Amino acid sequence: MADANPFETLINDLAKEIYSGKIGPHQIPAELSLRIGNHLNSALNEAIPPLKFGYTDPENRLAAKLRANIYSFAAAKSLEEMKKYNQLLLDNDGKVKPFKQYRDDCTKAGLVFNIGHLKTEREFALASAQTAVEWQQYNESEILQWSTIEDEKTCPICGPLDGVAYPKNNGFWKKISPPVHFHCRCRIIPAKETNEALMPAHKSIKDNKIPPYCQNNAGVTEVIFDNNYPMMNNLQKSDLSFDRTYNMPTAEHIYSTNEFKPAPEPSSPEQAYIDWHNMAKDAGEFDIKDLNGTSIHFDQEFYDKLLKKRTEGRWKMIPAFEEILKNPDEVWFFKGRIVSEQAENTAYIKYYKDEPYMIIANYDRATTAYPVDLKKLDAKRRGILMHRK
Numbered sequence: 078m079a080d081a082n083p084f085e086t087l088i089n090d091l092a093k094e095i096y097s098g099k100i101g102p103h104q105i106p107a108e109l110s111l112r113i114g115n116h117l118n119s120a121l122n123e124a125i126p127p128l129k130f131g132y133t134d135p136e137n138r139l140a141a142k143l144r145a146n147i148y149s150f151a152a153a154k155s156l157e158e159m160k161k162y163n164q165l166l167l168d169n170d171g172k173v174k175p176f177k178q179y180r181d182d183c184t185k186a187g188l189v190f191n192i193g194h195l196k197t198e199r200e201f202a203l204a205s206a207q208t209a210v211e212w213q214q215y216n217e218s219e220i221l222q223w224s225t226i227e228d229e230k231t232c233p234i235c236g237p238l239d240g241v242a243y244p245k246n247n248g249f250w251k252k253i254s255p256p257v258h259f260h261c262r263c264r265i266i267p268a269k270e271t272n273e274a275l276m277p278a279h280k281s282i283k284d285n286k287i288p289p290y291c292q293n294n295a296g297v298t299e300v301i302f303d304n305n306y307p308m309m310n311n312l313q314k315s316d317l318s319f320d321r322t323y324n325m326p327t328a329e330h331i332y333s334t335n336e337f338k339p340a341p342e343p344s345s346p347e348q349a350y351i352d353w354h355n356m357a358k359d360a361g362e363f364d365i366k367d368l369n370g371t372s373i374h375f376d377q378e379f380y381d382k383l384l385k386k387r388t389e390g391r392w393k394m395i396p397a398f399e400e401i402l403k404n405p406d407e408v409w410f411f412k413g414r415i416v417s418e419q420a421e422n423t424a425y426i427k428y429y430k431d432e433p434y435m436i437i438a439n440y441d442r443a444t445t446a447y448p449v450d451l452k453k454l455d456a457k458r459r460g461i462l463m464h465r466k
């Protein structure tokens with residue numbers, strides 16, 4: 078049977094799991110969440126081609142931030158879908174539906190979520206990411222103009238804004254900037270002179286009932302789906318974890334059911350340090366592209382703080398750095414507690430034969446790396462799942 082939509086099989090399988098109680102109503106199906114995230118991530122890659130930028134380009138860090146937000150949204154949307162699929166279990170009389178009917182109802186709802194809505198969300202992500210990257214490329218003093226495309230000229234929200242121009246540092250752009258509604262394809266372009274809006278931004282927002290999540294300037298906030306965005310509040314309640322939230326097996330179980338290859342190990346500490354210096358050259362630092370094409374920076378401070386002390390044995394990870402970032406088994410995004418309470422961390426986990434290795438980055442800068450005791454790894458598998466092999 079031809080699978081018309083890649084989500085169809087997934088929803089079918091999910092319906093089975095929910096019906097049989099294998100996955101609970103407040104859990105996130107990892108496959109679903111990652112597929113949504115990957116789809117939206119393709120829009121980000123369109124707006125900010127990952128291989129085009131290196132560590133020294135601000136676009137590198139911007140894309141990493143927007144990406145973490147996209148996968149967070151994917152998790153929030155998955156929770157929303159789970160609410161719906163669980164409501165569908167019962168018929169109007171409060172009785173559990175026969176499985177076939179339940180599955181068909183889930184498919185119907187699932188396709189609305191993952192074709193129609195997801196298409197709109199992808200457009201929204203693309204437009205926001207375009208605004209974000211272009212915004213950051215303009216100087217603070219530059220005059221910027223609202224530019225509406227032809228078929229949006231009649232839009233009651235965007236039409237009147239067409240041609241309005243203010244310096245970048247004018248508060249107008251923080252109140253209102255594209256996209257201001259779904260399917261908005263307005264852009265901000267450079268202009269020669271200012272052209273004040275006939276209607277102040279706050280009045281336009283009020284009169285047009287622009288929702289709060291559309292008042293976000295992604296260039297300023299570096300977020301596409303902000304906390305006002307519908308569904309994002311699904312994430313505010315709890316700490317997300319691999320088992321409770323994502324229904325994934327423990328690290329010990331993963332090791333007992335899989336064969337992993339040994340880590341590439343240096344012959345001696347001296348050899349590992351030579352490897353580092355070969356990568357770092359005279360500058361004393363280097364970058365490695367991760368699986369998404371973000372350049373992750375390793376600097377002298379990283380070396381001094383983490384690798385120099387031989388007794389800690391972290392030096393043995395040096396030859397594996399590239400593989401951990403490029404080809405990790407799991408990637409998690411979470412806030413707090415590794416470097417500082419506020420830090421936003423991406424954890425790249427690679428399963429090797431003897432023990433798992435982990436590198437943690439603050440978006441585009443490696444902050445720590447260590448081999449993890451298998452018994453302690455599960456505590457690190459928390460937050461938003463961004464990748465799983």
Ligand SMILES: [Zn+2]
Nearest residue numbers: 235261262263
């Ligand atoms: Zn528009």
